[in-house]
Amino acid sequence: MSELRISGLRKAFNGCAVLHDVDLAVQPGTLLALLGPSGGGKTTLLRVLCGFDRADAGTIEIDGIRVVDDNLHVPTEQRRIGYVPQEGALFPHLSVTENIVFGLPRTQRRARHRVAELLRLVGLSDDYAQRMPQQLSGGQQQRVALARALAPSPSLVLLDEPFSSLDAALRLETREAVAEALAATGATAILVTHDQAEALSLGHEVAVLWEGKLIQRAAPQTLYRRPATRELAAFIGDAVLLPGIAENGIAMCPLGRLQLVAPVPNGRVDVMIRPEQIHLLSASETAADHSTVQDALVTSITYNGRDADICLQLSSAAQSIIRARVPGHRSPKVGERVRLSVDSDVIAYPHR
Template identity: 70%
Template sequence: MSELRIRGLRKSFGGQPVLHGIDLSVERGTLLALLGPSGSGKTTLLRLLCGFERADGGSVEIDGRRVADDNLHVPSEQRRIGYVPQEGALFPHLSVADNIVFGLPRTQRRARHRVAELLELVGLPAEFGARAPQQLSGGQQQRVALARALAPAPTLVMLDEPFSSLDAALRLETRQAVASALAAAGATAVLVTHDQSEALSLGHEVAVLWNGRLIQTATPQTLYQRPVTCALASFVGEAVLLPGTAEHERVRCELGELALAAPMGAGAVDVMLRPEQIRVLRPDETIADGSAYEAVVTDVIFQGQDAGVALQLQSASRTMVRARVPGYLCPRPGEQVRVTVDGKVTAYPRG
């Protein structure tokens, strides 16, 4: 598979800028999750990479071969890119096998080239090749769509929110199967999604588009723990934000003096921590340094394996925070508890 290099890519529609000078690199064999809210430009970027749209400026290189710049637009069929759309878009009048080989040369179509191998790769039995797409579940159809995209041995695979139409249980099963198939094929892939958990669980790296600009590219762990802005912190998972004062490696807020994930200058900041960092102590539990704070449980959302707990700190400001606790330790509304913070936190200078 290939590497992808994007430099200064721009696109407008009707005079309205959609992408503002995108720079992005995807290394060979990497699954990059392209994450962003609706309207951020994700699908436009994917269409430019596939050659479905022409860029206004900038360049795209696939494995060192330039396919787009100010004076060049290589047609989509010559870019050797596999494309998996949202709904799979299988042909209902063709069998699964004929769908898989649809984009191959005629002799390979007649020979059902690699059909059994590709079905095995995406976790489906070989006998599914004789079935009609309508006889498969939604998740199975998406796997067939991936097999079709992989059949011509493309240089890159582009997946445009391929799990968005599936229910929660089927979505999890299908995305795990798709990730395994891409890894087994050694594919370089770009997954477009607005689902944060999907991006964090599937991507080797996650690139975040925000209002047509690429604002952060990082590993899933770095993106979640150290997002570059408060707004991004609230988009990538649930964030607890508290006013505080920072100085180098420490920050002080209503939950005590906490360690910073990255040193920063002294001054007023917004402190960001994740709900699972706020630990609700058991009645008999003690903290070595005594840094536990009184709070009252105001609401509980029980979700089985864990629970979201709304807490009112018993400080002068009566600040509300949210914690996430294991389901078996779920407190009751009205209960008085003590809380402490685990791990390092991120802070943002207050403007």
């Protein structure tokens, strides 16, 4: 287990800044999910960490050893980093065993060092050892790529969107296997992804890189419940943003009087509510917690199976369209009149 420290890291291509003074510390044994939209700088940061690209400024330390500063660029092969690319990138002419031991010293390659152990670690049996990459599914190839990255006992493991090419069911199965393998080794790891669910479910912590700047780092639940900006709120998950007035920790908005979970200056605000916080009640029901209830008309429904997205028109505000999310089996009908209540506290951003 190793600690990673990045300070003031900058990188530009052809005069266009991609990383802006990035500061980041990852504690030993932590799996950090690095989340952000495409073009936000995630892959560039990974490439600089690996040594594939040179930093323009800043420092990087891995397990207390400096590998990057203004006058230092330690070669990739000397950084003790395990790297798992998007497509696995296995050598097609080598067997699974030969792929796993490829980066090891010659004596360890001949001894097939730790192959059986590593295969079991990533959830594959010994039977896979002599298979060729083309005989593996996409998820199996990604597991072999992780085994290859773990073979030299690296100080740090970097995963660059390793599940992006897999279908939904295989993606879930593979990422669970990868998470278990990383936890079993106690590896310090960074997972780069633009998939919000993936980042929130896998990361012990999530850091968001936005236009080359690290704008928030938090535990997954905190990041989802209290995103730093309204843009991040919409990126992390579906967000209902409503105009309101904040006063002494309370926000008044089209959905009533709501408690704010974080302080905000008094005045005009945009109130952020997650769709699943909005509960649908029948016309005769009252909210269990006696919260404010608003009447609404169901205007459309998108049925997703286990849940449904409901579009609603508030009776009290002609221009207010609200989106709620309910369990699929509790989906109402278009044209039905319902009552709405908001569960839990909400956050707000100063209006601009």
